[in-house]
Each structure stands twice: as structure tokens, then as C-alpha cells.
Amino acid sequence: MQTLFHTIKRLIIFILPSILTAGLLVLFFILFPSNRLAISSTGTQQVTPTSSITTSNDPIQTIESVSKQAIDSSNRTLQVVQWSVSIFVLSLLGIATNLTTSFSSNLKEATRRLDEIGQKFEYVNQELEETHKELESIMNNYLNLQQDLIAIESQTLPFDLATKAYENGKIDKEKYIESQAWYSWQKWKFGGDETGYKELLVHKKALNGLPKSIIRSAIAELIEINEKINKAGMANDQDFKNRLKLLKVLNLPEA
């Protein structure tokens, strides 16, 4: 909408002075009617000598009259041409002036807009820099937090963090495998993924037992299922299956 408005504005700036110039020229013609007559009489003048010739009997006078009228006619024609050229030159000057004015106005507008954009860009740049600083501070806090978490001895790390820490040599292989086992436990316990259970048994065999964090969590889970089973009608087949698996994970007898 704003672009349309600017286009209309520019057109008005360009066309209005041209219309004014043309109006002035028309006014000029009205103020000097002899010129207008000169233009209109050029056609009719050619008839007049013929009538003179027919009315006069003196051939010299006739020739003189015709010559005079011809010279007059030529003068008028010349005058018309002169005026036409003047009008053309004046129109050109008008258009040139309008173009220059319009160009200068557009240039001024463009410069103003460039300044505006420059200011906005600077503002955005400042904002970006501030955001970057804030983000860096948050990242540092997060990294510090991760470092603290890694440093806690008895803590089982989330798998993605453990992978990064292990790759960077921040934790040892044992702690990483412990985290892998914890991931398998979570896969089964929270995701209901049977592959997690199968992996857990493999980890248990390879580690000669499971990490304490998993044992604690498995015991809590078993207590919850037992409570469910002991209340009539509360447990379903899946609960019974899970109970058996938990007993196997914990090396406990079924009875």
C-alpha cells in the first residue's frame, strides 16, 4: 500500500509540472491571438489571390498583390515555425526541469531510507550481540552444571551426556557402560521396549551384576507391582510378566 502511495506521489510530482507548463503555453496562445490567426489563415490565404486576380485587370498590380500576399504568408509561416520551435524547446526545458526535480527528490528519499536502514541494522546488530552474550552465559552455566553432574561419583549419567563425556575422556569406560545399562533399563521401564530388558540381562552378565542405581529402581518397581498384585483385580497379565522379569533382573526367586 505504501509503495503504491509513493508511486502515485512520484507520478504527480512528475506529471503536474508538465501539465502546468502545457497550460501556460495554451494561455500564451490565447493572449496572442495574432499568432493563432496566423496559423489558421495560412490555409485560406491561398484562395484570396485567385479572387484578386479575377477582380483586377492590371496584371502588374495583380502580380504585386499576389507576391505581397505570398511574402506575408511566408512570413506568417516562418513565424509559426519559430513559435513551434520555441514551444518545443520550452516543453523540453519543462520536462528536463521536472525530471531533474523528480530525480533529486527520489535521490533524497533513497538517501533518507538508506540512513533509516543503516540505523535499523545497527540496532539489530546490537540486539544480536546482546543475545549472543546471554546465550553464551547460559551455555557456560549448562556446561558447568554438566561438569558438576559428571563429578558426582554415585550419579548415573543420562546416556547422551555420558556418551559425550566418555568421548572427551571425562568419564571412564566403567561409568559409560553403567550409563548404557541405565539407558537399557529406562528403555524397558519407561518406554515398554522389550529390547531394553534383553539388553539389561546382557549388561548384568557382562558387569557381573547391575549398577546400584538400577537395582534400587528395580526394587521400587517390584514393590509397586507386588502391591498391585496383592490387591484383587488390580493387576493384569502384563504386570505378572513384568514381575517375573524384575525378579530375574534382581536374581530373586519366584516364590
Next chain:
Amino acid sequence: MNTKVLWIEDDYYNYQSLFRPLEQKGVIVDHALSASEGYKKAKKWKNYDLIVVDIILPLTKDSDQIDDEVYKWEKEDYLGIGLVKWLREDLKAKCPVVILSVIDDPVENYNLHNLQIEDNLSKRGLLPSTLADRIKPILNMA
């Protein structure tokens, strides 16, 4: 043309950093998240320079129709064992096959000696650099 690896692994998104050094060398890793998806992709084994198989795999991760062939693998201890046997015995796939699992030495434990398994790696405590060192010779990479 880039070297292409098919990795059949249900925990692909958690272990994908293992292949990072190889990916940085231009290896393209395609993945399948279940035995069923692995079956579909491994049928086109000629598209791959190597197939890496996890042993403990779920049957499927989506509601896609499962092929009868995949159900047959359930008679094995793990679906991955059935997949590897199908690859070599039924599909007669000629591309190298590597086992990458939490199970220690499944070739020995599940008697897979006659299946021409190129390598057998344990995911437990595996580093990306170690995996790259073991896979590079199989892919004839420097």
C-alpha cells in the same frame, strides 16, 4: 561415488555419534530401526558397501505390515541372529556384514562362524575412533 553403509540399529539416534568419524570421511550411513525395516532395506544389499547389524532388535517400530520372513527369525534367541542368517543363507548377500551389539562375541556364542561375519564389535564402552579403526579396512579406506 560415496561409500554407503546400512546400519540396522533400534537405538540409532542414541548411538549415531559412533559413526561420526566415518561420516566425516564421506561415508553415508543409512539406518533401519527394526528387524522389519532392516529386512526391507537389506533386500537391496547391492546398494551398500557394508551392512552393520545389531543383535537385539525389535520386530517393528511402526505399524507397517511385517513380512512372514521376519516372523521366522523369532525362533532365534534374538531377531538380529535371524537377520544375519537370512542375509547370508537365503539372500546370499555378498557385501561385508559386521555385528555391533551389547552382546559380547555373538559369533562364538551363537555359532555364526560359517556366515562370513567380517567383524564383531561390542557397543559396551565402544569409542567412535575404535569403530572407525575397525570399519575402515573393511571399506578399503585409508
